[in-house]
Amino acid sequence: MLEFCGLVGTLIIDEDGVYDSRSINDRLLLGMKGTMSELELSVIRQRSVEAVKQKARRGEHFTTVAVGYVKTKDDRIEKNPDVRVREALDLVFRKFVELQSIRQVLLWLLQEKIALPFAVGGSHDPKIEWRTPSYTTLNHMLTNPVYAGAYVFGRRSRTVGRR
Incomplete structure (x- = not known):
């Protein structure tokens, strides 16, 4: 220049x-x-x-919060106080233990016409919508370490390069 x-x-x-x-x-x-x-x-x-x-x-960095959890005002996450949300998630995990396959869980949920909670909005006060489950939603839910009580950061790396 x-x-x-x-x-x-x-x-x-x-x-x-x-x-x-x-x-x-x-x-x-x-x-x-x-x-x-x-x-x-x-x-x-x-x-x-x-x-x-x-x-x-320090375990304090959350970009998004998994469905079934809410972010508190002091930036911690806690289980959602809504019993219906917690029971729906428990059902998914129980069915996965029983059926041993995400696809089978999905087919069972679709057959029984069971909707799952879906968080919409910000992480401090998400609104819950109930939607028909998809394979992607179940896979994310069943592989997310938060549901096992673990905090994970940096599972995916990003490399910035020039084209």
């Missing part, structure tokens, strides 16, 4: 002064300022990622 500005003779102005893009000293100064800004952004990004990791190490 500085190269292009130098070709057309553009003056660059910021809060610190006026820079002539044709002057090598001004271009050097602007290049250094840009590099420092980029470094600052990198440091801020690293700090925010580390803050999330620290919160996760």
